[in-house]
Amino acid sequence: MAPRSHSALPGLVPYSRLPVSQEPALDLNSVETFVRVTLLAIGVKLLAAVAFWVIGRWLISRVIDLLSAAMNRNHLDPTLNKYMGSVIAVTLNIVLVIGILGYFGVQTTSFAALLAGAGLAIGAAWSGMLGNFAAGAFMLVLRPFKVGDFVTVGGVTGTVRELGLFGTTIITPDHVMTLVGNGKVFGDTIQNFSALPYRRVDRVAQLSGAIDPREAIQRLRDAIARIPNVQATPAPEVNLMDLNLLGPVISVRPYCSNEHYWQVWFDTNEAIVRTCREAGWPAPTPVTVTRIQQVPELAGQ
Incomplete structure (x- = not known):
């Protein structure tokens, strides 16, 4: 029996007639x-x-x-x-x-x-640093002091050398450079001694109880008026400040410009000592009073 051809099968297409799948051509233009x-x-x-x-x-x-x-x-x-x-x-x-x-x-x-x-x-x-930065910005705007002013800030007294955004550099009277954080400066009391054109020097003279206060006041007022750089207006203030067991206490308060403050301070001390010595006033010394009282029953023995 002869083999049956595939083409004779119903519904089948010869293999040679199947369509060949073609790859799409690459569109270079696209x-x-x-x-x-x-x-x-x-x-x-x-x-x-x-x-x-x-x-x-x-x-x-x-x-x-x-x-x-x-x-x-x-x-x-x-x-x-x-x-x-x-x-x-x-x-x-x-x-x-x-x-x-x-x-x-x-x-x-x-x-x-x-x-x-x-x-x-x-x-x-950096909360602390940013706090100092904010305080420095406010100080630069408000200007409570400037470079060269003599101030007390953050518990430090001295001359302002530099104003920074994070800290203020101060030179203390004993010539020590001190850096104070602006947060502490702005959050504490600020004293600017250079803001006004003149300052008052506050000194006291302790005198003996044997001295007349009115004479002492006049002598000290004349001596203070002769100190260089002491201002005539306002006039020096010399008054009876207090009384204690040693004697009268005289307040001596001359006025001067800021740049002459320390010179007038020291000269005022010298003027007080010199006036007391020239007047021959005794040194104030405490007085001790001793009382001896006899017991009556022992007096006849």
């Missing part, structure tokens, strides 16, 4: 168009980003210049001008970068949240 359009869009965005950066930087510099000019017209401290300009410039540059990233389609919400979290962490870690 690829070229896609690349050209994509590269063109990216190039336009890059050029726009560069333009935004250049124009934004120019606008930021103009804003900083206008701000500095305004602060200079108001005679604010140069240190404050410098640091305020730096802070504003950094802030505006961050805003500019975030805006450019948003133009490229980058999700800036997470980036802004990251910056906020970093700022919060840095603020918590």
Whole structure:
């Protein structure tokens, strides 16, 4: 029996007649168009980003210049001008970068949240430094004292050498450089001895009880008036201040300019001693009174 041909089977197509699957031909024109359009869009965005950066930087510099000019017209401290300009410039540059990233389609919400979290962490870690920074900024605006003033701040007395945003440098009378944090300076009592044109020197003279206070006051007033750099107006104040077991206490208070304070201080002490010596007044010494009382029943023995 002869083999049966496949073509004889109903519903079957001969193998030689099956269609051959063909791979789609690569469309070079479509690829070229896609690349050209994509590269063109990216190039336009890059050029726009560069333009935004250049124009934004120019606008930021103009804003900083206008701000500095305004602060200079108001005679604010140069240190404050410098640091305020730096802070504003950094802030505006961050805003500019975030805006450019948003133009490229980058999700800036997470980036802004990251910056906020970093700022919060840095603020918590540097709370003391930021407190000093804030106090320094307020002091540069309010100007409670300036370089060269003789002050007492944060429990330290001396001449102000430098005003910084984090600390104030003071040279004490014994020539020691001391740095006081601005937070402590601004949170404590500030005494500025150089704010007014003159100061009062406060001294006292302890006299013996045998001396007439009115004569002593007149002699001391004449001696103080002859001290160099003592102001005639207001006139020196010499008054009876107190009385104690040793005798009268005379207050001696001449006025002088700030730069002559210590010279008048020492000369006032010398004038008090010299006046007492020239007048021949005795030194104030405590008086001891001793009483001897006899017991009556022992007196007849």
